[in-house]
Amino acid sequence: MIDATNDPLPNLLARDPHSHKGTYGRVLVVGGSLGMAGAPALAGMACLRSGAGLVSLATPRCVQATAAGFCPALMTHALADDGERLVESAGPALSGLLTEADAAAVGPGLGRSDAVTTLVGVTWSIAMPMVVDADGLNGLAASRGRLTAPAGPRVLTPHAGEFARLSGSPLSDPNDDTERRERAADLALSLGGDETVVLLKGARTVVTDGERYAVNSTGNPGMATGGAGDVLTGVVTALLAQGLGPFDAARLGAFVHGLAGDLAAAKLGEIGLTAPDLLDHLPEAWVQTNKLTQLGADI
Template structure:
C-alpha cells in the first residue's frame, strides 16, 4: 500500500516458529508498570495481553493498595508491590524498585492506568532517560513526558511511543493540532520519530508506525476497537513481541497488525458495538493463527 507519498508499505516481520526444546526463558520477560486506585484494570489488561502475545514471563508492578485487585485478574503473571502516594498512585519513592525490576526484564511497558501527578512525571522522565532496556510508553506514561516546548528527554535506550492524536498533540505542541490534515500529521510524526530517536505508533485508521526512516501503515482494525483498554492491550502486545526477539520497529509493526486483526475477528462474531478490550485478548490466538497463514501464503491480509 502507498499512503500518499510515504512509499511502498513494508512486509510483515517474521516471528520465528518455536523450537520443540524451547523453555520460557527463551521468550523473554516483560515488566508492566502501571495501575492506580480506580484504574487497576489497565495494568491487568496489559499484563494479560503480554501473556497472550507470547512472552515467557510477565510481571506487573503496581501500587501496593491495588496489588490484590491486579493479581486477581490473572494467575499466570506475577506481581510486584510499589510504594504508593496518598491517592493510590505509584510514588516517586518507588523509582529504585521500578529500576531493579526493569533490569530483570527484557522489555518494559510503562503507562497503563498510571494516573497523573508531579511525582509520576518525574519518575517516568527518569525511567525514560536512565533505563537502557527497551521501553514502550502509552497513556499517562506519554502524558508524563509532555512538555510545553515539545521537547522530550534523551532516551536511555530503545523506545516505542504509542500516542493517539490527542496525546501526540500534547507531546509536540500546537503543530500536532488534530484539525490539521492527516497527511501533515503523518509527516510530522515521521519527523518527530527521527528527532526523538524513537519508534512512533501514531494511532488511527490507518495506524502509522515509523522510526523516521521506515513507515508502515496498518489497515487491520475497526471502530469497535475505540473502547477503553484497547491501548493497554496494544502496549502489552508490543512488549511481548519485543521480548521474543523482534527489534522495536518490527515489534510495533506486528503488534498493531495482530491487535487490529484480533479486533476484526472479534467484530465478525460479536459486532463492533458490543466489543470490549478483553475481547481483543480473547481473539489474539486466532489472530496469530491467521498471521501464520498469511506468512505461508506470502500475502498480507487486512481481513
C-alpha cells in the same frame, strides 16, 4: 520517507521444541493507580497472549491485589504509593525490577502527578527496549524541553490526544494520512535515540521511525472502547521481549491487534466489542498472521 506499508510483514520465528519460558522474554508492565487497575492487567494479559514467557506487573501497592486478580498467570510487584499513585520513593525498587526484565511497558493507568513524571523520567534513561503509553506519554509531555534522548529502543503509542500533549500541538486534521505520518515522523526524530518509533493510533494507525513509515490496514471502530490501547501496548511489548526491533514490533503489533479486533467484530459486532474480547481473539489473530507470513507453518 520510505513507505514500508507493503513490505512483507515481520513475524516471530516458529517456537523451538526445546525452548522454555525464559526463551521468550520477561516483561515488566509499569502501570496502575487507584481506579485504573485494569489498564496494566490488560497490557499484561495481552503480553501473555502474544508469546512473552514471563509477565509481571509493577503497580502501586493500593491496586496490586486487584490487578493480580484478573489473571493467575501474571506476577505482581507492589511499589510505594500514597494510596492513589506511585510516589518518588518507588524509584529504586522500580529500577531494580526493570533491570531483571527484557522489555517493559510504562504508563497504562499510572495517572498523572509530579512523582509519576519523575519516575517516567527514570525509566526513559534505562537502556532496555520499552513501550511508552498513556500516562507514560503524559509524563514525557510534562518533561518536554528537558528530555534527553532515550537510552534504548522505544515505541511510543499515543492516540491523537496524547500526541497533541507530547508534540506540543494538535493535529489539524486527525484523519489526514499525510499529516499523521509527517507529524509522527517529526516527533520520532525530535525525541532522539537510535531506535525511537512513534505508533500514532486510530483508524489507519501509522508507525514511523522518521525514516520509514507503514500504515496499518487492520482494525475497526468497534475498537474505540476503553482498554483497547492497553492491549496494543501489551502486544508490542511482548514482541520487543522476543527480540523484534521497535519498528517491526510496532508494525506487527498494530497488525495483529487490529486483526484481533476484526475477528472479534466479525463474531460479536462492533457495538458490543470490549477490550477483553481483543484478548480472547489474539490467539486466532496470531494463527492467521502466522499463516499469512508462512513463518509459523510448523507451530
